[in-house]
Amino acid sequence: MRAVALAVLLCTVLAFPAGLPAQAATPAAPGGRALQGPAFPFVDLNVRPAANSREVVLSIQLLLLLSVLTLAPSLLILVTAFLRIAIVFDFIKRALSLQQVPPNQIMMGLALFLTLFIMWPTLSTIYNQSFKPFADGQIGLEEMYKKAESPLRVFMYRQMGGSPENIRLFMRMRALPKPNTLADVPTEVLIPAFVLHELTVAFKIGILLFIPFIIIDMVVASILMSMGMIMLPPVMISMPFKLIVFVLVxxxxxxxxxxxxxxR
Structure with missing residues (x-):
């Protein structure tokens, strides 16, 4: 405790400049002259009624941008490869009867980097066609959004290329006509259809992963019952064997x- 107290005291002393007490005792300079001493940031926030319609539009765009930034993690999960990878990794831990190893942070970090690896061509296209022209002032905000949306739509549609049933499902629920091309599918229909498709694929992969480990559990449980060791949990015996098989392959x-x- 003494070491912690000394560390806190040292950080407190270092956080304040040596000349701060002397400056605090100095009266404010008349006429708004600059004060001598260490620089201190001045933050000013002015809120006033909009002078014209352009300022109203800019304020609304700022609110929309903040909303999009708030929803960015959800968008990352829903419209990329992250959803399938994260679910499959969770199935692996459950099939191996592991609870805390590997930690969830490591699994999610691996899922994130695999997502970047898979999505890199799409992200590069978005950067070259959308963000870079916008940063250079060649296109506006609305056109940047459209150019960024197009590669993601192509990626989502490509994953559902062999099974567009989910798209038809949401199109029927919205009473929309049958689409002939990808351009006829609204984004608000494509995203939930893609999410359902990814959930289905991830669960199919999870079932295939569970089958060999379930067989190991059944064999171990049968051996324990034949030996009369009913009170011994089969998971305690089967987990090392499942880990050995998993590492060997x-x-x-x-x-x-x-x-x-x-x-795809």
């Missing part, structure tokens, strides 16, 4: 390779 590499190859 190089499970992480196989699952990672199959996940990456499952995306």
């Amino acid at each position: 190089d499970g992480w590499s196989l699952i990672t390779m199959q996940l990456v190859q499952s995306f």
Whole structure:
């Protein structure tokens, strides 16, 4: 405790400049002259009624931008490869009867970097066609949004290329006509259809992952029952065998390779 108190006291002393007490005792300079001493930031926020319609539009755009930034994690999960990868990794932990190893932070970090690896061509297209022209002042905000939306729509539609049933489902619920091309599918229909498709694919992969480990659990449980060791939890015995099998077949590499190859 003494070391912690000394560390806190030292940080407190270093946080304030040596000349601050002397400056605090100095009266404010008349006429708004600059004060001598260490620089201190001045923050000013003016809120006033909009002078014209352009300022109203800019204020609304700022609110929309803040809303989009708030929803950015959800958008990252829903419109990229992250959803499928995260669910499959969770199935792996459950199939191996692991609760805390590997930690969720490591699994989500690996899922994030695999998502970047898979989405890199799409993200590069968005940067070159949308963000870079906008930063150079060649296009406006609305056109930047449209150019950024198009590669993501192509990615989502490409994953559902062989099974567009979810798109038809949401089109029927909205009473919309049957689409002939991707351009006929609204984004508010494409995103939930893509999410349902990713959930279905992830659960199918999870079922296939569970099958060999369920067999190991059943064999171990049968052996324990035949030996009369009913009170011993089968998970305690089967988990080391499942880990041995998983490591011997190089499970992480196989699952990672199959996940990456499952995306079109």
